[in-house]
Amino acid sequence: MTKKTYQDTVNELRTKYDKERRNLDIKYALNNSEYSIGDILTDHMGSIKVDLIQTVLAHDNELPQCVYNGIVLNEDESYNVRGLRRGVWIQNIIKN
Numbered sequence: 455m456t457k458k459t460y461q462d463t464v465n466e467l468r469t470k471y472d473k474e475r476r477n478l479d480i481k482y483a484l485n486n487s488e489y490s491i492g493d494i495l496t497d498h499m500g501s502i503k504v505d506l507i508q509t510v511l512a513h514d515n516e517l518p519q520c521v522y523n524g525i526v527l528n529e530d531e532s533y534n535v536r537g538l539r540r541g542v543w544i545q546n547i548i549k550n
Contacts, residue, residue: 479509479511479518480509480518482517482518483509483517483518483519483520484507484509484520486519487507487520489504489507489520489522489547490504490507491504491505491506491507492504492505493522494527494531495522495524495542495547496547496548497542497543497546497547497548498546498548499540500526500527501526501527501531502522502523502524502525502526502527502539502540502542503524503525503527503531503533504522504523504524505523505524505525506522506523506524507520507521507522507523508520508521508523508541509521512543512545519543519544520544521541521542521543521544522541522542522544523539523540523541523542524539524540524542525537525538525539526538526539526540
């Protein structure tokens with residue numbers, strides 16, 4: 455085995471590991487999510503209607519978690535005229 459072959463094999467293993475780890479992170483976060491697409495979530499900035507769920511690794515917690523993205527709603531839960539979008543982190547959700 456040459457040095458080049460070794461480095462190529464290690465890079466291939468790292469790529470494979472990263473892909474499998476990301477799939478595991480997504481699966482964990484989505485399986486432990488309390489909310490889904492179409493839900494209305496409220497935090498300290500207002501409310502959104504969820505239309506996209508992303509997963510991230512937070513710095514304060516080594517477990518993957520969801521960030522809920524959607525269109526900003528007015529106080530009467532109608533869509534904002536400007537179509538503003540933003541994300542809501544799980545730790546900022548206000549329980550109703």
